[in-house]
Amino acid sequence: MTHTARRMHGLLEPICLVTYFAAESNAELAALGHRTYWDGYFASRAAPLGKVPAEVVHAAFYSFADGEVARHIPGVWETIPPEASVAARERGSAAALRRILGEELAASPGLVRAADLTTKAAAGAPTEGRVMYAAMRTLPVPSDPVARLWHSATVLREHRGDGHVAALVGARIGGTEAHVLSALDKGIHPPESFGRIHHLPKERLAAVMDGLRTRGLVDADGHFTDAGRETKQHIEDLTDELAVPPYEALSPAELDELAAALEPLTAKVVAAGSK
Template identity: 65%
Template sequence: MSHSPAKTHRMFELIEPIATVTYSEVPNEAFLAVGMRNYWDGYFAGRAAPLGLASAEVVHAVFYNFADGEVARHIPWVWGKITPQEAIALRQRGSAAALRQMIGDLAGSPGLRRAADLATRAAVSAPTEGRALYAGLRALDIPEEPVAKLWHAATLLREHRGDGHNAVLVAHGIGGTEAHVLMALALGMRAEEFGRIHHLPKARLAAVVDGLRDRGLVDAVGKFTDAGREIKERIEARTDELAAPAYDVLAPEELDELIAGLEPIAAAIPVDDH
């Protein structure tokens, strides 16, 4: 079953806030309580856990868009405080609690239960080849409780899309930090203002921008050229195309129902909480 690109992209917009509640305060506090030193320890422990005791080099390769050395500040240190299995369970509990808190009465609604079921059908139906993080998540048990089940499904769909996105970046010769610069520009920000890279040494970030400028993707004042904007749009479109097979299992009316069911849930999640 083939669905329109617009619907595939709409699913991305809806699952993103649901999946990323995992980076909000409640899960963060849970990781700090078991010995994590800071937010990023919990981030890497929770997100990398489905890969098992993978080295920093492997996590860096799979996550793709962190600067050299960033992963190694946390992996494998975190595995001296928590096992991957414990991190998976902690992340799920904390994320479900955060989502439940954010959406209020929607947590117990029939609409959420139906959305969780439909999203899960999609989330476990996509091919795993070439998608390491998605494959690791697919090996985990599916939660039975509806809110946890919905968060888990959204996370699967997000990481499935993310693995595909990384493949598209590689195919276009865009490195991880370069991808963040392009994202910043797409959001109308300067590279040094973007949250994921603003902490990098100025000379290091300037070198990345200079490299994009040399390729004709960024102009003299650090904004998109027409070529830069075109490649960013092409990458996003191809990413959506690679994400689409996850939804082939759903009939058109089921995907429409899923979108309608997710919209009030996603809208209830505060934008600044993750």
């Protein structure tokens, strides 16, 4: 089943990414009064948790450096309630997905079936230990098939993300360290130039790299060591393993049907770069 979890991640991730790449979602959040992209990001993604402190969002999201969350949370909720940001994110993401797919695919029986099966999987796993997944599960499931497909794909993305955080914690890899390992896995060198971390203070990045060298995960030139590559692979393998439970709610025939229904939809979204 780990192969299934990895396959479904590949098929569903591009659908989720319209939230972050497509203009419609950003426009909906800006129309509410969110002043920057990151205001809208933190307000809408964290909103299912409720008006929790920055420390809670920082812990749940895991991958942001110290202080980054606090620049937005709880300030983003002072004038815009979390419920409004959640609704705006859904409207914008569904609109973007509908535009990218085009009228024929968006209204197709295949999309409806993909939405139904994805929703069944998204509701099929235990919530214990899955903070973001549990929070997303509290939101109403949209009736519109396009919005429902996006919503359920996002629920599954947060389930996988919770498992990924657990795998990172178990490997004693912090959020910034995870970005370094991801950059090296993508062939980016120096890894400090990776877009997710290049803006951090040089002293902070140097300390992270020094820590990884001390642990034998990167070498003096900032490349993977064998131990570093093995650690990264272990994290990815465990992430796949921990992402399995939702798909156990589907029969083998339903899993095949879901993959077949998603393939033409995902191909169209990938071709558009999820935007």
